[in-house]
Amino acid sequence: MKRYDAIVIGAGHNGLTNAAYLAKAGLDVLVVERNPYIGGATVSRELHEGWLYSNCSYVCSLLRPEITRDLELPRHGLQVVPYGGGVTFMENGDYFASFEDHEAQLREIARHSVRDANAYERYHTDVTKQTRLIRPFLLRTPPDPTSFKPRDIKELLFLAKAFYHLGEETLNDTFRFWTMSIGDYLNEYFETDVLKAALAGSGIIGTALGVYSPGSAYVLLHHYMGDVDGTVGAWGFARGGMGAVSGALAKAFQSYGGEIKVAAEVSRIVVKNGRTTGVALANGDEYHSDIVVSNLDPRRTFTVIMDESDLPADIVTKAKNFKIRGSSGKLNIALDGLPTFTGLDPNSRLMIGDMHFSDSLENMERAYDDWKNGTWSKKPYLDMVIPTQTDPTMAPPGKHMMSVFVQYAPPKLATGEWTDADRDAFGKTVLDTIGNHSPDFKDLILHVEVRTPQDIENEVGLTEGNIFQGELTFDQLLFNRPFPGYAQYRGPVQGLYLCGSGTHPGGGVMSAPGANAAREIFLDLKRDNLVPEAYADD
Amino acid sequence: MIAHDERRVIETPFHSRVQAACALNEWEEWKGYTTVTAFTDVALEYFAIRNSCGIFDLTPMIKYRITGPDAGAYLSRLVTRNISKQSSGQVMYCCWCNDAGQVLDDGTLFKFDDNTYRICSQERHMDWFGASAMGFNVQIEDETDQVAALAFQGPTSCAVLKQMGFQDIENLKPYRFTSFPFDGQELMISRTGFTGDLGYELWCDPEQAETLWDALMEAGRNYGIRPFGAAALGMARIEAGFIQAGVDFMPALDVVRSERCRSPYEIGLGWLVHLKKPNFNGRKALIAEKEKGSRYRFVKLIVEGNKPAEHAFVYNRRNQAIGTVTTAGWSPTTKSNLAFASLEMPWGLEDDELFVEIYYIRELKWTRVMERCHVVKDAFFDPERRHATPAWDF
Numbered sequence: 001m002k003r004y005d006a007i008v009i010g011a012g013h014n015g016l017t018n019a020a021y022l023a024k025a026g027l028d029v030l031v032v033e034r035n036p037y038i039g040g041a042t043v044s045r046e047l048h049e050g051w052l053y054s055n056c057s058y059v060c061s062l063l064r065p066e067i068t069r070d071l072e073l074p075r076h077g078l079q080v081v082p083y084g085g086g087v088t089f090m091e092n093g094d095y096f097a098s099f100e101d102h103e104a105q106l107r108e109i110a111r112h113s114v115r116d117a118n119a120y121e122r123y124h125t126d127v128t129k130q131t132r133l134i135r136p137f138l139l140r141t142p143p144d145p146t147s148f149k150p151r152d153i154k155e156l157l158f159l160a161k162a163f164y165h166l167g168e169e170t171l172n173d174t175f176r177f178w179t180m181s182i183g184d185y186l187n188e189y190f191e192t193d194v195l196k197a198a199l200a201g202s203g204i205i206g207t208a209l210g211v212y213s214p215g216s217a218y219v220l221l222h223h224y225m226g227d228v229d230g231t232v233g234a235w236g237f238a239r240g241g242m243g244a245v246s247g248a249l250a251k252a253f254q255s256y257g258g259e260i261k262v263a264a265e266v267s268r269i270v271v272k273n274g275r276t277t278g279v280a281l282a283n284g285d286e287y288h289s290d291i292v293v294s295n296l297d298p299r300r301t302f303t304v305i306m307d308e309s310d311l312p313a314d315i316v317t318k319a320k321n322f323k324i325r326g327s328s329g330k331l332n333i334a335l336d337g338l339p340t341f342t343g344l345d346p347n348s349r350l351m352i353g354d355m356h357f358s359d360s361l362e363n364m365e366r367a368y369d370d371w372k373n374g375t376w377s378k379k380p381y382l383d384m385v386i387p388t389q390t391d392p393t394m395a396p397p398g399k400h401m402m403s404v405f406v407q408y409a410p411p412k413l414a415t416g417e418w419t420d421a422d423r424d425a426f427g428k429t430v431l432d433t434i435g436n437h438s439p440d441f442k443d444l445i446l447h448v449e450v451r452t453p454q455d456i457e458n459e460v461g462l463t464e465g466n467i468f469q470g471e472l473t474f475d476q477l478l479f480n481r482p483f484p485g486y487a488q489y490r491g492p493v494q495g496l497y498l499c500g501s502g503t504h505p506g507g508g509v510m511s512a513p514g515a516n517a518a519r520e521i522f523l524d525l526k527r528d529n530l531v532p533e534a535y536a537d538d
Numbered sequence: 539m540i541a542h543d544e545r546r547v548i549e550t551p552f553h554s555r556v557q558a559a560c561a562l563n564e565w566e567e568w569k570g571y572t573t574v575t576a577f578t579d580v581a582l583e584y585f586a587i588r589n590s591c592g593i594f595d596l597t598p599m600i601k602y603r604i605t606g607p608d609a610g611a612y613l614s615r616l617v618t619r620n621i622s623k624q625s626s627g628q629v630m631y632c633c634w635c636n637d638a639g640q641v642l643d644d645g646t647l648f649k650f651d652d653n654t655y656r657i658c659s660q661e662r663h664m665d666w667f668g669a670s671a672m673g674f675n676v677q678i679e680d681e682t683d684q685v686a687a688l689a690f691q692g693p694t695s696c697a698v699l700k701q702m703g704f705q706d707i708e709n710l711k712p713y714r715f716t717s718f719p720f721d722g723q724e725l726m727i728s729r730t731g732f733t734g735d736l737g738y739e740l741w742c743d744p745e746q747a748e749t750l751w752d753a754l755m756e757a758g759r760n761y762g763i764r765p766f767g768a769a770a771l772g773m774a775r776i777e778a779g780f781i782q783a784g785v786d787f788m789p790a791l792d793v794v795r796s797e798r799c800r801s802p803y804e805i806g807l808g809w810l811v812h813l814k815k816p817n818f819n820g821r822k823a824l825i826a827e828k829e830k831g832s833r834y835r836f837v838k839l840i841v842e843g844n845k846p847a848e849h850a851f852v853y854n855r856r857n858q859a860i861g862t863v864t865t866a867g868w869s870p871t872t873k874s875n876l877a878f879a880s881l882e883m884p885w886g887l888e889d890d891e892l893f894v895e896i897y898y899i900r901e902l903k904w905t906r907v908m909e910r911c912h913v914v915k916d917a918f919f920d921p922e923r924r925h926a927t928p929a930w931d932f
């Protein structure tokens with residue numbers, strides 16, 4: 001069988017990013033992907049004729065602009081269109097609007113509370129301080145705080161300098177921010193329920209934490225630290241759905257001579273004498289390479305496609321204990337027309353943004369209680385968008401595609417595994433929630449794809465359906481991601497690397513883990529680094 | 539339920555009149571309101587301020603009403619200035635700081651009576667005011683959109699107000715205010731302004747806004763009255779030496795890079811700080827700064843030549859960049875080239891030899907000049923008529 005310079009397991013967007021950099025450097029690189037299509041959780045698929053769904057991820061902000069530009073993704077077909085703003089529907093028939101524009105936002109908040117409108121400025125400044133702190137670290141390898149290698153000391157100094165520049169007060173805030181709950185954080189600023197609910201959404205999306213669980217404030221930051229064209233915190237739609245991101249990465253990779261095999265499930269990473277020698281596929285094929293990069297989450301990498309006897313015992317334990325809890329579901333819906341929403345002008349620009357139906361922290365915490373009790377939320381938090389209002393490529397003219405992200409749904413129900421009936425009931429809960437605020441919505445439905453965390457695990461391979469490949473809590477961030485001592489993308493056997501969202505800086509369609517892992521591989525191969533540095537943010 | 543309004547900017551109560559007068563159709567946004575940059579001709583508008591009189595829609599200025607038995611004590615805790623001697627009907631210019639002694643904003647404090655005040659500022663502060671009010675029996679209300687306001691500035695402004703029948707207005711001293719019956723309601727007039735000239739600010743119910751505008755325009759017909767926009771005001775305020783939040787200093791609340799804040803001492807407002815006052819927000823930090831020394835000095839500069847030094851670097855004799863210009867412009871009245879700058883300590887003493895680096899473009903060709911500049915202590919322009927009571931007729 002053919003020998004490659006490097007083999008990347010998984011054609012998720014991080015696997016493709018990693019592979020693209022390695023190929024760009026002239027290495028002979030193979031990507032092997034289990035599914036018959038590429039992209040992992042960054043994918044567009046046609047499940048209803050004429051409609052394209054962003055089946056998993058659906059909006060884009062975290063994708064590093066340095067990489068988009070460096071790998072020429074626009075030339076390979078990627079266009080990200082910002083959508084700005086959103087709306088939270090309230091149980092009393094009113095709604096709360098979110099605007100990108102500061103003045104419009106203040107006026108909308110003042111409608112509910114003048115005090116909160118004023119406090120919003122402080123909130124905005126304080127959160128901006130935190131995003132400014134973290135953004136420079138996205139394209140850097142975390143230092144190992146216990147190593148005394150010159151490079152780690154240099155990186156630690158960089159970290160220390162960034163902290164020092166915050167000033168004493170902000171530094172104190174930072175330590176609290178990284179560990180506190182989004183509910184407590186917002187309560188320090190605001191009194192209006194719906195405002196807090198609208199902001200708190202970003203603190204729970206994708207995580208098995210509630211609005212009052214310590215650590216959820218950081219999750220909010222994780223959703224704020226991206227940007228579209230320099231507008232930090234803004235989100236946009238990839239034209240053609242999120243598959244456009246992985247599609248462009250694949251084209252970039254192929255333009256450098258890389259090779260992708262789909263429907264090629266890896267069953268084993270082959271290890272001999274403490275070094276990887278290649279991969280064995282489920283179909284019996286074997287491919288050889290001294291470098292094997294896994295795009296899979298750490299749990300799956302170390303406990304599913306590796307032999308425990310090839311690994312140090314502590315890694316196996318750490319992988320088993322790695323916190324990777326499923327908490328989210330997803331509905332993708334083909335619509336015969338654009339639904340209308342009670343109280344919202346159909347021509348409002350808010351229709352183009354993200355829509356939500358939880359109007360208090362209380363409701364959101366109750367939704368989390370349902371998850372803890374082993375069932376889906378009876379009043380779920382939804383993050384819903386209709387990208388076909390601006391994207392002409394995903395549905396026929398006049399028809400629409402709706403993407404509904406659902407928080408919370410457990411990977412396993414109290415009653416046991418998910419059944420078809422459970423899935424239907426889960427879907428109905430979501431459709432009813434939307435239907436309560438849109439009288440014509442249900443009549444417009446042509447097709448629905450309902451995905452439980454279990455479905456997501458089965459299809460994408462994200463353990464438990466955890467969208468970030470592992471919880472974003474401080475014990476699993478920065479030099480702790482995925483485990484202390486293993487945060488620099490190198491596995492415990494020589495030649496093995498991790499490049500998925502389970503590594504720093506974590507989940508989301510970001511491309512940073514894939515690129516950072518490539519930088520480490522270049523270092524080990526004593527090759528020039530091709531991965532760009534982050535844009536200076538001063 | 540208050541109706542939704544998705545507009546980015548909204549109109550002031552004077553909008554119908556302002557729009558009709560805005561021949562140039564040149565607008566800008568100010569705190570969420572549509573306001574005028576220039577009505578007819580910036581030079582004409584500027585000289586209305588300095589030669590006859592002009593009116594300016596001031597409504598977007600942020601206004602808070604502070605009431606309650608502890609209002610005085612609360613405000614004394616809030617601002618750095620000693621306001622214990624402020625009498626009813628008096629206005630005091632103040633600034634307020636966070637606990638780190640960094641300036642949040644400057645503004646004017648109006649005292650109606652012991653229990654009732656108004657504070658006007660560039661930025662919104664309800665959040666900070668509210669947090670500082672803990673333990674005080676006060677109510678704080680944002681009355682920005684409940685009070686329509688006009689600046690009425692210029693040498694003939696008093697004559698016009700007399701013409702309108704506001705008796706004894708000429709005896710109103712600078713930084714004092716009073717009220718008159720007008721259009722069946724009350725019109726408040728203060729002898730204040732942002733132009734450094736004789737002038738007033740008029741405060742009324744939004745319902746009366748159009749009537750007030752019309753009455754002023756009518757009474758001012760023979761006194762050279764002219765609406766003016768932000769461009770003309772900007773020229774006048776430099777001459778007067780007035781700093782502006784967000785332009786000459788960053789309000790501490792908006793600052794994400796901690797070292798970009800400024801203390802009152804660092805923006806030329808040290809005279810507003812009374813450390814002897816028992817307790818006020820930022821006092822501890824300001825006492826420490828007083829001992830340790832400040833990081834920056836704010837200076838007024840006269841720049842040689844006639845090219846505006848906007849956003850220029852300031853250099854010392856050894857060609858080290860030691861600061862930046864925050865505001866700059868040509869002064870038509872003093873016929874000189876003015877600038878404000880924030881300099882690193884110890885620079886900015888009166889006899890320091892300083893230079894500004896000016897870039898200007900002529901027919902697509904950039905030119906760079908280093909101009910000598912001179913630190914000056916007082917306002918660039920401070921006419922006697924601004925202070926005289928009774929106020930002059932022109």
Ligand SMILES: Cc1cc2nc3c(=O)[nH]c(=O)nc-3n(C[C@H](O)[C@H](O)[C@H](O)COP(=O)(O)OP(=O)(O)OC[C@H]3O[C@@H](n4cnc5c(N)ncnc54)[C@H](O)[C@@H]3O)c2cc1C
Nearest residue numbers: 010012013014034040041056057058059266461501508509
């Ligand atoms: C429902 C949902 C909604 C989301 N929404 C957003 C969003 O709107 N915006 C955003 O930024 N992020 C979102 N995310 C998160 C984001 O999509 C993921 O964090 C990111 O796509 C993960 O990328 P990855 O390349 O690290 O891993 P993955 O996408 O998980 O890629 C791993 C790849 O490995 C393949 N694989 C697995 N096992 C094997 C094997 N044995 N052999 C070969 N190949 C294998 C998988 O098929 C997959 O292609 C969402 C995720 C989900 C699930």
